[in-house]
Amino acid sequence: MNFTIIAETNGDSLHPTTYQLIGAAASMGSNSTVICPNGVGATEAAKINGVEKVISANGDCFNIFDGGAWASAISSMCGEMILISASPNGREIGSRIAAKKDIPIIQDVVSMTEGITVSRPIYSGKAMESLTISGSAVITLRPNAFEAALAENNAPINVVDQSADVRIAIQEAINKASERLDVTEADIIISGGRGMGTIENFSHLEEIADTVGAAVGASRAVVDEWGMPHRMQVGQTGKTVTPSLYIAVGISGAIQHLAGMRSSKYILAINKDPDAPIFGVADYGIVAAWEDAIPALKSALSDLQS
Amino acid sequence: MNIAVLLKQVPDTTAKITISDEKVDESSVSKWSMSPYDEYALESGLKLKETSGGNLIAITCGPERTKKMLTDAAAVGADTLVHIPNDGVTDSTHVQKLLAAAVKRFDSHVVLCGKQAADTNGGSTGPGVAELINAACVTLVSEVNFSEGKFTTIRPSNSGIEKVVVDGLSVFAFDKGSTELRRPNVRGIMMAKKKPIESIISSDLGVNLEASNVKMNSQNPPPEKPAGQKFEGAEYVNEVVSKLRNEANVI
Numbered sequence: 256m257n258f259t260i261i262a263e264t265n266g267d268s269l270h271p272t273t274y275q276l277i278g279a280a281a282s283m284g285s286n287s288t289v290i291c292p293n294g295v296g297a298t299e300a301a302k303i304n305g306v307e308k309v310i311s312a313n314g315d316c317f318n319i320f321d322g323g324a325w326a327s328a329i330s331s332m333c334g335e336m337i338l339i340s341a342s343p344n345g346r347e348i349g350s351r352i353a354a355k356k357d358i359p360i361i362q363d364v365v366s367m368t369e370g371i372t373v374s375r376p377i378y379s380g381k382a383m384e385s386l387t388i389s390g391s392a393v394i395t396l397r398p399n400a401f402e403a404a405l406a407e408n409n410a411p412i413n414v415v416d417q418s419a420d421v422r423i424a425i426q427e428a429i430n431k432a433s434e435r436l437d438v439t440e441a442d443i444i445i446s447g448g449r450g451m452g453t454i455e456n457f458s459h460l461e462e463i464a465d466t467v468g469a470a471v472g473a474s475r476a477v478v479d480e481w482g483m484p485h486r487m488q489v490g491q492t493g494k495t496v497t498p499s500l501y502i503a504v505g506i507s508g509a510i511q512h513l514a515g516m517r518s519s520k521y522i523l524a525i526n527k528d529p530d531a532p533i534f535g536v537a538d539y540g541i542v543a544a545w546e547d548a549i550p551a552l553k554s555a556l557s558d559l560q561s
Numbered sequence: 562m563n564i565a566v567l568l569k570q571v572p573d574t575t576a577k578i579t580i581s582d583e584k585v586d587e588s589s590v591s592k593w594s595m596s597p598y599d600e601y602a603l604e605s606g607l608k609l610k611e612t613s614g615g616n617l618i619a620i621t622c623g624p625e626r627t628k629k630m631l632t633d634a635a636a637v638g639a640d641t642l643v644h645i646p647n648d649g650v651t652d653s654t655h656v657q658k659l660l661a662a663a664v665k666r667f668d669s670h671v672v673l674c675g676k677q678a679a680d681t682n683g684g685s686t687g688p689g690v691a692e693l694i695n696a697a698c699v700t701l702v703s704e705v706n707f708s709e710g711k712f713t714t715i716r717p718s719n720s721g722i723e724k725v726v727v728d729g730l731s732v733f734a735f736d737k738g739s740t741e742l743r744r745p746n747v748r749g750i751m752m753a754k755k756k757p758i759e760s761i762i763s764s765d766l767g768v769n770l771e772a773s774n775v776k777m778n779s780q781n782p783p784p785e786k787p788a789g790q791k792f793e794g795a796e797y798v799n800e801v802v803s804k805l806r807n808e809a810n811v812i
């Protein structure tokens with residue numbers, strides 16, 4: 256079988272999840288055809304193991320993100336089985352391609368085996384569902400759930416010109432200066448909750464984040480009550496994250512918060528209440544006030560870095 | 562303007578999910594609620610109606626119990642309530658076809674929905690319906706305005722946020738907005754109780770539902786994590802950090 260993969264990009268290069276999409280196809284013994292919208296990352300994609308062919312899809316329609324336009328430009332190049340990242344844009348393009356081709360879409364898959372049988376979290380991770388697909392489908396894969404393919408290949412690149420009607424126009428772009436690392440991209444996240452006392456105290460978490468290259472996240476209480484930006488919110492109505500390490504500081508661990516972070520590889524909780532529900536999902540728990548634990552954590556981590 | 566809002570009833574986010582015979586047991590759900598993002602879609606639809614005039618059509622596809630949610634929507638200002646009995650249909654592609662047909666039947670000019678439902682966590686319906694009705698779609702929006710025949714909205718971008726303009730028939734899939742959600746007042750609740758709910762079955766919508774080629778094998782609780790290690794006191798921070806490095810290999 257051959258999978259069609261729509262590359263996920265990050266600025267001018269491939270996003271790490273593209274390597275995982277190709278790795279997932281390879282783990283099923285399949286080669287892939289990788290479509291790079293606007294040609295972004297095409298040369299890089301050609302070097303990834305398991306890639307049979309890269310299609311560099313070029314056209315004005317790719318200059319801004321319009322899922323409808325992207326799907327019409329791309330869908331005729333897609334084969335029977337299509338793999339895309341379960342990122343917001345990936346989910347949108349995938350849904351449109353599936354509707355256009357009248358085939359099913361399975362979102363946010365975390366494992367895939369021959370058959371094709373996939374599993375995916377439902378009810379925000381309170382349950383897992385196993386599905387078997389016969390025939391064509393679009394499958395989106397959860398970032399960081401699959402092994403990345405290595406890059407020592409040399410596949411051919413076909414350049415194809417595409418056009419499509421763009422229905423969305425950007426009127427104004429508002430850049431947020433000094434944007435910190437995004438929680439959905441970070442490998443380590445340190446999040447604070449109401450237990451941090453005030454929004455100013457988040458500077459202690461930021462310092463730790465800077466020493467280990469982590470992103471800073473927040474509970475909804477902090478976002479709603481202290482005006483922390485919503486993009487930092489982790490949980491049911493915020494971001495779903497799967498970092499290698501999630502550090503929760505002064506967060507009680509309400510079910511809606513857990514919904515967004517419980518599938519992190521490792522969880523460290525710091526909370527002064529020994530009965531806080533966050534300890535129920537934590538691999539490591541420290542029962543202490545952050546005022547005591549955070550300075551110690553900071554110095555221990557910076558010792559490691561030096 | 563006809564404003565269609567797609568609303569899904571889901572187990573309340575605080576409700577326990579029970580599984581029996583490898584399947585989620587819906588009958589044991591203690592509380593059903595409107596899916597959280599759909600509340601923002603509804604709120605934005607009500608604002609759009611206040612500023613531009615029009616008719617707000619609340620549409621749901623689901624079993625009998627979902628009618629209660631339509632009545633709740635009426636209590637805050639939904640004008641027309643549409644229920645599509647799902648007869649056990651849960652396949653996203655089927656649901657999209659039914660919703661798209663209903664949106665067309667009510668001659669909608671704009672469709673508002675949630676970015677993803679709290680049960681499926683999919684995010685397929687907004688863009689999928691847009692494709693079926695040949696509409697533009699913007700996802701992860703937090704507000705929608707209408708002026709001079711065009712819709713403007715805000716969505717996140719790589720470097721911050723961007724204001725986008727859309728012309729003609731559009732679907733907007735909502736993220737959590739910063740807006741307060743309105744609560745119904747007593748008068749609203751009384752009026753809503755009398756509001757009729759129009760039920761339209763799939764054949765009346767002209768939708769033919771073919772067998773799905775996705776088979777559900779099982780639903781199970783998430784894999785149990787081994788119990789964590791807990792330490793009392795900040796003096797254990799160093800020990801935990803070395804475990805993070807040597808046991809977990811994450812730093």
Ligand SMILES: Cc1cc2nc3c(=O)[nH]c(=O)nc-3n(C[C@H](O)[C@H](O)[C@H](O)COP(=O)(O)OP(=O)(O)OC[C@H]3O[C@@H](n4cnc5c(N)ncnc54)[C@H](O)[C@@H]3O)c2cc1C
Binds near residue numbers: 448449493507511512
């Ligand atoms: C529909 C819906 C959606 C929601 N979505 C989300 C969501 O996406 N994300 C989310 O996070 N929440 C969400 N919530 C809210 C959620 O229910 C909780 O209210 C919220 O997560 C609580 O935030 P918190 O843990 O920061 O605050 P609290 O629950 O107040 O917990 C504070 C914790 O800090 C500890 N603490 C206090 N002082 C210290 C100290 N000095 N040192 C160490 N620890 C200390 C306390 O022991 C306590 O455990 C949602 C709720 C609803 C109803």
Ligand SMILES: Nc1ncnc2c1ncn2[C@@H]1O[C@H](COP(=O)(O)O)[C@@H](O)[C@H]1O
Binds near residue numbers: 675683
């Ligand atoms: N059965 C349904 N009835 C009405 N609206 C729905 C239904 N399913 C999904 N939606 C809408 O589509 C959004 C995304 O759902 P999903 O694609 O399942 O994540 C939801 O937040 C609702 O606004």
